[in-house]
Amino acid sequence: MLIKYEFLKILRKRSTLIIMAVSLILTAFLFGLPAMQFQTYDQDKVIKGRAGIAHEKQQYLKVSVTLSEEYITETIRRVQKLFEDADNVGYDGNENFLIGDAYWEEIAPKEKLLNMIAKTYDSPNENSGYQKFTDLDISDGAGFYKAVESKIETLLDAPSRGLSDEQKEYWSDMARKVDIPLKYGYYQGWEMIITSFELLMFAVLSICIVIAPVFSGEYQAGTDAVLLSGKYGKTKLITAKVTASFLFAGIAFTLHVIVAWALPLTAFGTDGWDLPVQIANTAIPYPFTFLQTALISVGIVYLILSAMTGLTLLLSSKMRTPYLVLIVLAPVLFIPMVLTPTGTSGIYNLILFLLPYRAAMPEIGKYISYQFGGLVMDVFSVRAVLYAVLTGLTIPLARRGFKKHQVM
Amino acid sequence: MELRLQHLSRRYGTKSAVDDVSVNFVPGVYGLLGANGAGKTTLMRMISGILDASSGEIRLNGRTIQELGEKYYAHLGYIPQNFGFYPEFTAREFMLYMAAVKGLGRRRAKSRTETLLSMVNLQDAADKKIKSYSGGMKQRLGIAQAELNNPSILILDEPTAGLDPKERVRFRNLISDFAKEKIVILSTHIVSDVSYIADTILMMKNGRFLLNEPISTVTDDIRGKVWEVVVPEQKAAEYSARFSVVNLHHENNMVRLRMINEDVPAAGAVMVEPGVEDLFLYYFGEEAQEER
Known part of the structure; x- marks a missing residue:
């Protein structure tokens, strides 16, 4: 009964409806924008919007294959052959590239795949594209999966990463769990989702704004005196307030997630959900599909939401007005947005990757890990533990804040 | 039933808002008079268990409010000064919500809500949002919520402030109706409010009681x-x-x-x-x- 009324108290405010409406529209805009702006090309013209997406999907049908060593070797060989014919090759003063039908018929339909393969042979910080294939000796086969292994090893050994032997071992072990050969296919919708999780932080902020008055609003309105002098004012009422806040946060955020996922998945389709994330970047060590990565990432954002809800309730129980709560909360959520990582190691970067805004970014290809003695944890695990612990700490403190509140 | 305040004090820094107050309350209506800043509201907040005393204690039938916990609050009905409402709730929703806060079961909450809304003459407006209520209607709703749990201690802090004379008379009559067999502590600086309904007059100045006399002999x-x-x-x-x-x-x-x-x-x-x-x-x- 109390939970129902506490929930109604949150929901009935006009400000709640306005904030949620604005936040949902903003989320729809941010997640719908890539679909609206999407464009691709064929030999004659630019193809925009739904037609462009349909065209690209059609192109991908030809490359929805298993990336066996033979397939990759053959793919590289075909590109090398194209380069052998001088009529196919252009030069921009810097590098050779394919032109005319050779490009539009052989490269353009699968350029993303070719670039992914080429990047595997690139050294770190190099991004040569399909032109790389001309440098490769494939007389004994492409050795693609060996190249993947070697690339990961090179990345892990890079001094700038500052990884310990235990951390390198952790990532190598994880990378070995990736199923090979990889299956390739169209995955645009999921890629869009996975690279945009931080945009959901606007939804988190909106939810925090709505629940900021849960305790402090009672102090501001002068209803604290009546509530705290009621039989359950210092016990069950607090539980009801916390439960209603989390219920609201969960429902409101799920609505945002539905909007955020529905738009790209409707526009680009759900294709690729079961494909491995390595087809976007072979150096990714996590043995996940796109759907698994999206679910784990959204799970982390739910935990961030949970901790931010707990923190909002804690501040709300301690501060006399909801405005003061927001003055403290907004910087916590958005200062990390303007801070840029300088690498993937060092205290500053390791902390930055855990702060709310950054923590919403999956960062699956950066080998970010934390070592506690002999224990190595990847960034997903540390974020999950951190935000679960924060939630666990803030809720009892918020309860105590309201229970001990003095009406003066 | 006996509510006993023993050497109760509340200090804010070096200033004593309530200074070593001791008094025994037994059922009856107590009019707590004093100028603004005399310490009335601070005292009532301490009795209501929403403000801790700096020293001293409050005992109900021999047990401190800390020992009694929820049981103490179950005895209380309180209308604070400048009581806020939830403007988007209807009066009925507000009453049912407060009934839940006070620990009433569903059936009792519903029946007490209907009875009290009828007693305070708000039944016809029970489904209107509180934001549409006049000051007098809000005050009547305030006393109705305080009565939900049929409290044995009713604490009313300046309940008639801001009401027109007709509403004040109506409010006094309501309090008289509710006061039977209860300890009612009514704080006001509108003297005529208490002179009609109080059995005992308590006068406060600078955080202390100047006077504690039955109304019949107080003058x-x-x-x-x-x-x-x-x-x-x-x-x-x-x-x-x-x-x-x-x-x-x-x-x-x-x-x-x-x-x-x-x-x-x-x-x-x-x-x-x-x-x-x-x-x-x-x-x-x-x-x-x-x-x-």
């Missing part, structure tokens, strides 16, 4: 010191400056003054029966005059 101290005199208008100002004037009433070109003085203040002055308001002025002098 005994000033019996023989309250006078009325009719003087020309030009003399009224002079009398006001010299004596404690409780009331001033213009009658044609003359002014009828009611004043408190140890001796006959002027020729023609007539000794009159003292009232609680006279007593209030006697104790609070200029402080009370400023408020009035």
Whole structure:
């Protein structure tokens, strides 16, 4: 009964409806924008919007294959052959590239795949594209999966990463769990989702704004005196307030997630959900599909939401007005947005990757890990533990804040 | 039932809002009088268990409120000063919500809600949002929520502030109806509110009790010191400056003054029966005059 009324108290405010409406529209805009702006090309013209997406999907049908060593070797060989014919090759003063039908018929339909393969042979910080294939000796086969292994090893050994032997071992072990050969296919919708999780932080902020008055609003309105002098004012009422806040946060955020996922998945389709994330970047060590990565990432954002809800309730129980709560909360959520990582190691970067805004970014290809003695944890695990612990700490403190509140 | 305050104090820094107050409450209506800043609200908040005492304790039937916990709050009904509502709730929703806070079961909550809304004459407006209510309607809803759990201790802090005279009479009658077999502590600086319904008068000044007397004998101290005199208008100002004037009433070109003085203040002055308001002025002098 109390939970129902506490929930109604949150929901009935006009400000709640306005904030949620604005936040949902903003989320729809941010997640719908890539679909609206999407464009691709064929030999004659630019193809925009739904037609462009349909065209690209059609192109991908030809490359929805298993990336066996033979397939990759053959793919590289075909590109090398194209380069052998001088009529196919252009030069921009810097590098050779394919032109005319050779490009539009052989490269353009699968350029993303070719670039992914080429990047595997690139050294770190190099991004040569399909032109790389001309440098490769494939007389004994492409050795693609060996190249993947070697690339990961090179990345892990890079001094700038500052990884310990235990951390390198952790990532190598994880990378070995990736199923090979990889299956390739169209995955645009999921890629869009996975690279945009931080945009959901606007939804988190909106939810925090709505629940900021849960305790402090009672102090501001002068209803604290009546509530705290009621039989359950210092016990069950607090539980009801916390439960209603989390219920609201969960429902409101799920609505945002539905909007955020529905738009790209409707526009680009759900294709690729079961494909491995390595087809976007072979150096990714996590043995996940796109759907698994999206679910784990959204799970982390739910935990961030949970901790931010707990923190909002804690501040709300301690501060006399909801405005003061927001003055403290907004910087916590958005200062990390303007801070840029300088690498993937060092205290500053390791902390930055855990702060709310950054923590919403999956960062699956950066080998970010934390070592506690002999224990190595990847960034997903540390974020999950951190935000679960924060939630666990803030809720009892918020309860105590309201229970001990003095009406003066 | 006995509610006992023992050496109760509340300090804010070096200032004592309530200073070593001890009193026993048994069922009856207590009118708590005092000028603004006398410590009435602080005292009531401590009794309501929403403000901790700096020292001293509150016991209900021998047990401290800390020992009693929820059981103590189950005895309480409280209308604080400047009580806020939830504007988007209807009166019925608000009552059901407060009933849940007070631990009433669903059926009892519904029946008490209907009974009390009817008693405070809000049944017809029960499904209207509180934001559409007048000040008087809100105050009636306030007392209705305080009565939900049929409390044995009813604490009313300035419940008639801001009400027009008709609403105040209505409110007083409601409190009288609810007061049977309860300890009712009614704080106000509107003296007439308590003089009609209180059994005992408590007067507070600077955080301490000046007086704790039954209403029947509370004015005994000033019996023989309250006078009325009719003087020309030009003399009224002079009398006001010299004596404690409780009331001033213009009658044609003359002014009828009611004043408190140890001796006959002027020729023609007539000794009159003292009232609680006279007593209030006697104790609070200029402080009370400023408020009035």
